Amino acid sequence: MPKDTNQAAGKAVLYRMVMEDHLCPYGLKSKDLLEREGYEVEDHHLTTREETDAFKAEHNVSTTPQTFISGTRIGGYDALREHFGKEVKEADETTYQPVIAIFSVAFLMALGLSWAFYGSILTLRAFEWFIAISMCFLAVQKLKDIEGFSTMFLNYDLLAQRWVRYGYIYPFGEAIAGVLMVAGALVWISAPIALVIGTIGAVSVFKAVYIDGRELKCACVGGGSNVPLGFVSLTENLMMIFMGVWMPARAIGWI
Structure with missing residues (x-):
């Protein structure tokens, strides 16, 4: 057990793995969190696998790091966050963070491009770039794990349920359409692709969520995401x- 002289208020004892071939990231996070909370940290390094296993056996724990405050074992990094009243997300907890990150960066990139090319951020081209760049980012998320995406996609996409290979084609179509729209080139290729996959996707999402009332995870940011199916995916397709x-319409001068 940690020494009593080091367990007074304002002090914490931390045991974490620091080996030649492994530096525990959660140990570093625990140390940083404790210091930001105003604790003086007595930092114990577990430098070998044998030393780590012995520590786990002695304290009847299965993981490291472990933090002790005032003689009481708090636990690992998540337990430490809970101890300080900070948010701890569950593994399957829904979140819109990936979508917010994608759309926010796409928006800023569009404004940057508009400023670079036209000297102003208030241009129609900035609006087009925002959507096109968002499509590219979303396609990349799907292409990172196309197998996982296609599996999740099958839960709700009407065409993929009839033709499974469509789930593998969709991300490439979105990427091609997005890249061409960023460039403003080959509109007669990019536009039909976007229109077809967007229409099928919008109908599929609307049916699954707003007609059938199903609660599903959205494949819009790739397989394994915790983004709820609904408004976000519908917006992507719209x-x-x-x-x-x-x-x-712009290309032929109607707008």
């Missing part, structure tokens, strides 16, 4: 439908 109509 944006593609819009671009599928908007870009040809």
